[in-house]
Amino acid sequence: MILQPFDPWKSPLCTCPAKMSLNPYTGCPHGCLYCYASSYIPRFAECRPKVDLLRRLAREAAKVEPGTLVAMSNSSDPYPPLEKDLRLSRGCLQILKERGLCVQVVTKSHLVAQDVELLADMRTCVAITVTTLQDSICRRLEPGAPLPAKRLAAMAKLAENGVAVSARIDPIIPGINDEEIDELVVAVSRAGAGHITSSTFKARPGSMNKIISAFPQEGATLESLFARGGKVAGSCYLPAETGRDLMQRVKECAQREGVTFSSCREGLAAVPGINCDGSHLLSAMHKCDAVP
Numbered sequence: 001m002i003l004q005p006f007d008p009w010k011s012p013l014c015t016c017p018a019k020m021s022l023n024p025y026t027g028c029p030h031g032c033l034y035c036y037a038s039s040y041i042p043r044f045a046e047c048r049p050k051v052d053l054l055r056r057l058a059r060e061a062a063k064v065e066p067g068t069l070v071a072m073s074n075s076s077d078p079y080p081p082l083e084k085d086l087r088l089s090r091g092c093l094q095i096l097k098e099r100g101l102c103v104q105v106v107t108k109s110h111l112v113a114q115d116v117e118l119l120a121d122m123r124t125c126v127a128i129t130v131t132t133l134q135d136s137i138c139r140r141l142e143p144g145a146p147l148p149a150k151r152l153a154a155m156a157k158l159a160e161n162g163v164a165v166s167a168r169i170d171p172i173i174p175g176i177n178d179e180e181i182d183e184l185v186v187a188v189s190r191a192g193a194g195h196i197t198s199s200t201f202k203a204r205p206g207s208m209n210k211i212i213s214a215f216p217q218e219g220a221t222l223e224s225l226f227a228r229g230g231k232v233a234g235s236c237y238l239p240a241e242t243g244r245d246l247m248q249r250v251k252e253c254a255q256r257e258g259v260t261f262s263s264c265r266e267g268l269a270a271v272p273g274i275n276c277d278g279s280h281l282l283s284a285m286h287k288c289d290a291v292p
């Protein structure tokens with residue numbers, strides 16, 4: 001199936017609203033060291049389009065209730081460099097629009113802005129991930145992804161054209177990007193984000209090893225921090241007080257900037273009217289029955 005119920009990786013801490021999941025591509029070329037999808041999808045770095053994608057999506061979307069929320073994408077970026085020519089995610093958006101479905105695009109790529117007119121003309125919101133403002137950190141942490149300035153420019157272009165935009169400052173990794181929290185929040189809110197979703201790094205053996213190799217100086221501290229944390233659904237967490245402090249810092253900065261805040265799988269209490277994934281922005285601008 002192309003359209004599937006969103007799978008929260010069996011995490012009991014997931015508070016996402018009910019939604020469908022759509023990945024136009026299998027695999028992702030961004031190479032984020034912390035990526036969890038790369039641990040279970042074979043040949044993950046090799047981004048390839050789903051076979052017969054648009055025809056299958058049209059058939060499946062016809063059976064989904066209009067107003068249902070579709071997240072595009074959760075397991076691979078929907079705007080890899082291939083999208084520049086193939087325009088498959090754009091084709092998906094057109095099909096979902098015709099069916100009256102609500103869409104949340106989740107991406108790290110500035111290429112999303114090439115669809116600004118279509119996005120502004122449908123029931124959608126866009127979440128753009130920005131984990132650092134420093135190119136040098138970005139190149140080590142997310143070696144294949146667009147640089148931060150491009151993501152912020154895309155955010156600004158979408159917001160200026162009336163598309164509801166949120167930022168994912170996600171994940172925060174102590175010693176690597178936690179010193180930038182204030183600057184990140186200011187940068188994304190000034191670029192037009194109306195909401196910030198944040199979370200701390202959830203380590204898996206593969207991702208932890210990649211981060212230690214790329215950031216050897218910070219690696220030993222990180223390892224000892226995670227040794228004191230717990231485990232949820234196969235992922236290692238920071239010690240609870242460290243995670244809480246980091247999320248509190250993001251929240252306070254967001255409040256100063258006048259944007260809403262939520263955390264992802266941190267076990268923190270939800271705020272009424274705010275969806276952890278930022279999809280409440282969509283229901284605020286458009287009538288979307290399936291978004292509480």
Ligand code: SF4
Pocket residue numbers: 028029030031032034035036037038074075076077108
């Ligand atoms: S953009 Fe997302 S799916 Fe792609 S490598 Fe990074 S974390 Fe994984």
